[in-house]
Amino acid sequence: MNYFVIGYYALLIGASCLAAYYSVRSAFLLLFSLTLVSFIVGIVGGESALWTITICAGILALCIGTAYAFREFLVIVLWGEGSKAIKTAPLTATFGLFVIMTYAIAGIFAPIIAPYGEAEVIAGAFAPADENMLLGADQLGRDLFSRLVFGARNTVGIALLATTFAFVLGALAGLIAATLGGFFDNLMSRVVDVIMSVPSLIFALLLLSIMGTNAFVLIFIIAIIYAPRVFRLTRAVAGNVVVMDYIEAARLRGEGLWYLIRREILPNSTAPLIAEFGLEFCFVFLLVAGLSFLGLGIQPPTADWGSMVRENATLISFGEITPLFPAGAIALLTVAVNFVVDWMLFRSSGLKG
């Protein structure tokens, strides 16, 4: 027993009591269950485990603080509908927006932000962090931080491009199928069923083994694999709109396919489609990262988070957390996008009924 442990429990129990006294039910439940968990974890893992919990709680508090401040910032900066929507957004969503914004800035201004070049060798292999290198060097002596920043551009960029490609392809086919119905619809749905009955990673590996690995092939392959998923969703969303009487009225007026899609169906399916874009982006992003991790995605020396994890993986066995940074960067962005998508889905479902 030392002061830290005593202080730790005292703080938790004190806070629980305070919450109970002011009858803040949810806060009390959370704090007290944390106390109970701490007992178990503390006994099993000792003081270091408690430190981990403390650090995690600290990071969490920091995230919540950031999210809160960012929300207030957005409420002031934005106007009209946007401001109103943000005001009621959960903190997870604004945290997600904040992270996405940070990544976007890092990606766009990568050459300005990164202290060194993408492939610039500046130190020995696996050199530790010093005042020049925020996170140390990688297996070839390149600055890890710089490569992380460039990775934002490459990995996210490729995922974004592939998603957009898949989306244009899938959404267009889905809208046409929903509007036309009949033979085209049936044919497309069968084709999509077949493609979707192969797991995406496996399909990607098969195609990569045939076409070889480079960025263009990668984007093309991913678009082919994910377009069916987008098709299915768009088909479902547009299917709900197509049965509306105003579509029937437009059909009976003699309107053409393109008018129906552009003026009648699309404006009524944008909200779920945008949310779906976020969701698809997550899947694509994870697939790109996974393929790169397997050495089959973006090829060196281009900085890419997936391959960075693989290249530095040996450091893990020395207790270094360096390889976790690129992996964490991937996870963080996906989490952020998912948070935002979650909120958007909730909003669009809430507005409907």
Next chain:
Amino acid sequence: MADTKKDLLLKIRDLRIEGYSDEKWLEIVHGIDLTLHKGEVMGLIGESGAGKSTIGLAAMGFARDGCRISGGSIEFDGMELTTTSESDRRALRGSRIAYVAQSAAASFNPAHKIIDQHTEAPIHYRIRKRLEAQEDAMELYERLRLPNPQEIGFRYPHQVSGGQLQRAMTAMAMACRPDLIIFDEPTTALDVTTQIEVLAAIRDIVEQFNTAAIYITHDLAVVAQMADTIKVLLKGNEVEEADTETMLSNPKEDYTKSLWAVRSFKREQKERPGGGAVPVVSVQNVDASYGDTPVLHDVSFDIYAGMTVAVVGESGSGKSTTARCITGLLPPSSGKIVMNGVEMPPGYKQRSKEQLRQAQMIYQMADTALNPKVRICDIIGRPAQFYMGLKGGALKSRVDELLDLIELEPSKYYSRYPTELSGGQKQRIGIARALAAEPNFIICDEVTSALDQLVAEGILKLLDRLQKELNLAYMFITHDLATVRSIADEVVVMKQGEVVDSGPKNEMFTPPHHPYTDLLLSSVPEMDPNWLTTVLEERGVDNIGEAATV
């Protein structure tokens, strides 16, 4: 009925209920008082959103997810429901207060047999043993005049028809012989000919066991048959309460009067133009099917310029399908559609712009008939632009003209979105969109059935005025005979995809009728509280059970 010695059963005072929406609690029921004695039936009536169901459930001490009882008191037989524990409240449900839901098909658990769901409450409350409870269920089924009472309970819910299921649910509510039953729109989802049997069964059993009931509905004529007293609600507030006779003969509040006003709108019946006039639309021996299922057989009728033909029938009779055949959405498998003497191609895709322009449609649900993301000016302007090629200033003045025609102020509505309008206004926009094409024939598909009485009346008057001004022909699809009486010139009665009877309105409404027309006419509830009794006597009670199978 005014027995003063009745004991007090339910006393609700200043009931307030809040609903959760847009991240905050909003009051949806604003201080309702309600007093109910043993054996008394009270009708709660109001439009959708009046808070009827919420109040009905609150009488059981129950609030749906996203709702909460925020104030007032609910006293059931001396027990205060707002303060007792949840387990005490639960012990009342099913045993002393029972509930009959609107959709029996959805409210029976698909995984269990009907009788097992019936006996659940009596077994749980140890009122009866399983076998006894089953015996009792069969007896109740018999009293409710269900076919095969010994056997029907052992079926699964999806194996039984809607009307029978609704009666089985009433039997289930009776299983513990409760003091109070809440009927939440029990016949709304049923066809008129089925509704009458269910109404009769409910009324009989409530009388037999001297059960008190709260009967929730939006249909005045129905509540007049069922209730001793009627309470009228509007947006969570009480408008007035009185016993049924007084309420019907002498309502005090303007709102109630407006509800009660029997369709004042009547117009002269027009005769067909003689001398070889060509009908605007002529449906000739049309057969149609969805896939392999035939839905229409040998349907024929004519509609002449300036006249209104009402097509009536129950759901599934093929009245909307006929409209789909006329517009070409469902190409007929045989027979033809002739407009102004010209035979139309069967499918709408083969029809020319000019042919499509002639026939326009107005829909039942104005909500789904107008694209919520398009401004009013574009909704109305598009047909004018599409068919007449109007642009710029000409288009704008045409839209203004059309808005004037449907009695909406152009400057105010020109650039609004449909979501900013009321139900009646939306329906008017739907009419304007049809008029913009300058048609000579309009199909009106249940255009007034989603609207409140007064608003509906306004729409009917507007349609009539437009018909006179523009010499339009209407095909009026409806199941509401009151509407038929007020607007139709000729009537076509449909049943199971066939025309069973047709003729000028006055002939159709005076006996002798075709048997089905007679059944249909006599099944529509009337405002007279004695209507149900009279009809049942006329038919002879034994016929009731067969009404659905006629």
Next chain:
Amino acid sequence: MSDVLSIVLKRLGLGLITLLVISILIFFAVELLPGDIAQAVLGQGATEENLKALREQLGLNQPAIFRYLEWLGGAVQGDFGVSLISGRSVAETIGPRFAATLFLASYAAVIAVPIAILLGIIVALLRDSIFDRVANVLTLTSISSPEFFLGYVLILYLAVKNPWFPALANVNFQDIGTVELYYRTFLPALTMVLVVVAHMMRMTRASIINLLASPYIEMARLKGTPAWKVIVKHALPNAWAPIINVVALNLAYLITGVVLVEVVFVYPGIGQLLVDSVTKRDFPVVQACCLIFAATFILLNLAADVGAILTNPRLRHPK
């Protein structure tokens, strides 16, 4: 019952056709190669004679349709031809590795399925409470993380900093006992459990909440049925279809996720083999692996559909 039987048979037939189409896809995808397999394997510098010899050996002189039928006929009997690199029979190479992968997947599934369904139901019952929100954030985080991130985090904390489990699971099945095997493969299994539990919890929660909103559940509550009985008697019999669906979909997900996890932990499974073969462009092995993965995937989806059909009361008790 005959009604259900015909629906199930129809579904099975559809699955079989899908598999056939997939096999065509897999076989002819390789035909899309610029040049042919021989050229792709030997590279630019290959002499004409070498190419000819290899073509002869692979039977490339015959028409593609013929080779496809031969390949399919072999595949049905478990014969996938010969590896281009090692020269060994593909079936022999894949066999033990497929068994290893199945072992790992079922190890993870046995832990994950009960936990996930139980937690999913609990969270659904406690919906909108603080626990539900915390669970929402945690599961969302878990499904958003790439498998290799979770894997390395587990290695760092459970193998390196606290040496409780071995970091690598390059086990040899013949040499070790059962207990040892479970111990050595614990970390890869745990990684998959974390991802799959999150997925399954969310799906279970959604379907249970959906179920609890149905009018017949409200009716049961209004009949005074106690809360536990509402769940056991009214919700559960209708919950089987969605739950079976959730389980099958996630088992299918395990099959894909296993590739990355095997690479992280150097586990000698079929996923690892597939990745190696893709790198070396060993087409017969790639084709065989893909076909096996696809077949498993289709089979599980089929199981989900059939399960849903069999537990549907409306279909079980026809009119």
